[in-house]
Amino acid sequence: MRKIVMVAALASCGAAMAITDAEIEALIGKMTVEEKVGQLVQLASAGKADGPLSEDATGVALPADVAETVRKGGVGSLIGACGVANFNAFQRIAMNEARVKIPLMVGHDMIHGVMTQAPIPLALSCAWDEKLWYDCGRLIAVETPAKGCNWTFAPMVDMCRDSRWGRIAEGPGQDPYLGGKMGAALVKGIQSRAGALPVAACLKHFAAYGGAEAGRDYNTVEMSESTFRNVYLPPFEDGVRAGALTVMPAFNTLNGVPCSVNKWLLTDILRGHLGFEGFTISDWEGVKECEFDRHGMAETHAGLAVLALAAGMDQDMMSGLYQRELVQLIQDGKVPMSEIDRSVRNILKVKNALGLWENPYIDEAKLASQIDLAAHARLARAIAAKCCVLLKNDNSVLPLEKGARVALVGPGAEDCDSISGTWSAYIENRFEMTLPEGLRGAGVDFTYTPCYDWKKGSVDSDALAAAAAKADVVVAIFGQRGTESGEGWSVLDVALPKVQVEALDALKATGKPVVALLMNGRPLAIPELAEKADAVLEAWCPGTSGGGAIADVLTGKVNPEGRLTTEFPVATGQLPLYYNRLRTGRPTEVSAQYLSCYRDGPFRALYPFGYGLSYTTFAYANEKATVADGTLTLEADVTNTGRVAGVETVQAYTRQMVGVESRPVRELRAWRKVPLAPGETQHVVLNIPVAQLSYWAKDRLVPAAGPMRAWITSDSVSGKTLEFRL
């Protein structure tokens, strides 16, 4: 698979290879040791914040220290959006003043948009829509060069089963099959060359970062090789196969060895097993975090540099450790030149795949013609509406009746940072982003009275009662400030804060229908909403035009079609919580002694993986499973039994009943989104290669065999059980 992968990468960039492999080798042969080490170094594009500036020939003022380092060939890439003028000015120094002409890459975190923010990735995953994911990647490809970058540290494809971990917001949920499809589509969109300069994607964080013990960020990761290969690795394999040009190792240890210095992971698995041929970029000072009094992998920084380079860590983000240590280590014969050349070669090949020798500069005219923020806002709005998940809708309280008087209450309705969520540093496109703007634009008759905060203080009961009294229905915001998920945002408890539960009780007491509008970056424990609200709509952090998107769903202009890609717990104590769990030797369904259950609460998720409602209803009939010619075929008649058009996400799951290791109770194998008019029936056929059902038992790939079960259904807990043998 090795050669196919790099060719795929180049094809995905569509780059005309400006220099040949032979010319790359000649370049490496010409480079001094200092210039080679320079390629393995990433520095901040802003340089020393208070440092002097130096004007380049065109009058662009650059951080003098960075400009000088580029001039000496001492840096391979920069981090931080430096703007188009600075990008081109740095590039002119690299291509016209440095001794060896090697173009720069400039990267940062454009995770779910740039000036225009799509919903956070966890929300995007709930769309179950590969074209939508590709379109998000393409939006990043078009807007990233406008900020003076040609590299984004995205997509993050970390599986996560524990919503105490704040970075669950950044990823594609908990299923490897869906997560892999989403990561691959984002890679293809990001590397589509749709913008003024090709942009490189970066799969992160390699690997198993989302498995941090107790959901505590940067914490230890311990798991069997089987779980690693069956759950956490597949999304990276799909991303490599999609042509991702770079990979970022994770901060955590994996079974005792930090990823940044883990040779089994960075060389045997990433290159040997997955066939990756781009380059690895450390996470922020990730190599340095392996030092004496942190991960404790070497007594000196020189020792760390030897370890990291030997493991396959190509470029060092921001720690300066490679920059300080490698030249002397080479001169002392402690680092073989072959390892240096290997990493330099990986980096130069990626720069060539981006066509940077052919065209190193951002074309400002082309940029201006491509950035249509109004069109991007419309795209973001359509995407955000598709990511909403309807969790409850008693008595069809949604969609809102035309002309209904609405009392909007709760926090964050006008807080764009919260609505956009984590990694939104470059957002500018805020068209109809707030809820009042969205509701107003949709012609809804509403008042907005905050009445309570996300978590502090108490409920303004008088204002709440007064607002509800004048309304036919209350739309109340619950959840978390969108900026309180993401990196460094692990929490002890995912329950609703006390003040929100008090607000819910006060709203219930008014007797008016209550629509709970969830805005959050992680699955929360929301049993109170499930019990007391009449409807619950999960809107996540919806991004640009998020207010408009929510209005489109609340008014019924858009029929919600999102389905969960994680599980919502009843209580934090259930975490980690995931649908594709192994069976146990004891039953789990009832709460009694000597069973695998909790004595003080339910075992099952409040809302399971794959779940989501619609403004219409769907029914399944004539479900069937057949196997022929190496293909498992699952089919069913799916009918829209309601009064409005809707989209059903038909899901296919299998279960291996007997394995060389215990196997999950269900595993997602395929899905299809099926639009249906009221009363319409479609015969849906999902074909799954039997080979796809193979599983890893440690490092052995075992074909599926023996008695099997399957479901073709609407979520991970429902459906008729179909039996078959392989």
Ligand code: GLC
């Ligand atoms: C952060 C994150 C990583 C990000 C990098 C650069 O610490 O872990 O996801 O890409 O630093 O900002």
